[in-house]
Amino acid sequence: MPEVIFPGPEGRLEGRYHPAKQKDAPIAIVLHPHPQFGGTMNNRVVYNLHYAFHQIGFSVLRFNFRGVGRSQGDYDQGVGELSDAAAALDYLQQLNPDSKHTWVAGFSFGAWIGMQLLMRRPEVTGFISASPPANMYDFTFLAPCPSSGLIVNGTADRVAPPADTQALVGKLHEQKGITITHHEIEGAGHFFEEPHMETMLGSVQTYVKRRLTENSR
Template sequence: MPEVIFPGPEGRLEGRYHPQKDRDAPIAIVLHPHPQFGGSMNQRVVHKLHYTFYNMGFTVLRFNFRGVGRSQGEYDQGIGELSDAASALDYLQSMNTGSKHCWVAGFSFGAWIGMQLLMRRPEITGFISVAPPANMYDFSFLAPCPSSGLIINGSADRVAPPADTVSLVNKLHDQKGITITHEVVEGAGHFFDDEHLETMSDSVKGYVRRRLTENTR
């Protein structure tokens, strides 16, 4: 899987790009957790999401937000990181002009950024939001949420408490024209140990495959 360097708003951004042989394959970007708490594109949940999408036939890009690894710039309270994500999607789309399906997946802080990206980019056809920190960040910008997607969290998450995730899901359920699927991994904490990581991955695979099948009917 090639390492890539592509232009971001504050200089270069470092990523891992995993293309399919099919030039028209669907595309996905994967966004990592909080840069100031050890989050990077090599975090295990991010890595798992990347390969979950790749093994379903997606061309996938994950990358480091500004100030992480070899990516230039400094942490910017989520504002700059959203611009980084937009630049990553621009880069991915420029390499895959024939793709008809575009997905965004994010874990924790990356889930918050990913759902903001939904609001900016109408071409995104689906999203995966893993352990969204609804207790820490304001998700009220999703009014309305422009795309259907999957929100998944662990029942034993102490970082992003399940009750706050349920409140977020309930608010989104009230909106018309989209379907929010909510799945809970029993016993999983915020960072998903090995057994729970596989369960999370299986949930993502099942959901994405259902959506792709619906879109090809």
């Protein structure tokens, strides 16, 4: 997979970019978990989500937030990381000016950043939020949530308890004009350890394919 270096708010950002064959292919960025707890773009969930999107026909970019790997800068409590995500989306859009669909996917801390990015970027047409840490971070900024998406988590998640995710989904279901799909995977932990990874990826691909089909009618 091609390594890429692109400009971020605090210097260069390191990423991996996988272009689709079609020039007007949909695009997606994938955001990794918490930088201070070992989160990188090579996290297994992030890596597998990246390939899941590419297999559907997306041009996909995943990258390291500031201070991770070869990305410059220092951890910034999520504020700077949101700016990094916006820069990554800018870069991906520049590479794919003919794309009609833009998706944001994030895992754990990356899900929190991704949901914030939705609020800033009206062109985002769909999102995947895997194991959102609704117990650790405030998601009330999603008022209203600007696009429909999939929230997926495990019933055995001890990092981000299912009850908190269910409460988040419940609040989003009250909003009009969007549809939040929620898939809770029985027995899966925060990191979707085997054999639950394939179930999670299948759920994501099924959902994204359905949305693309609906949008093409």
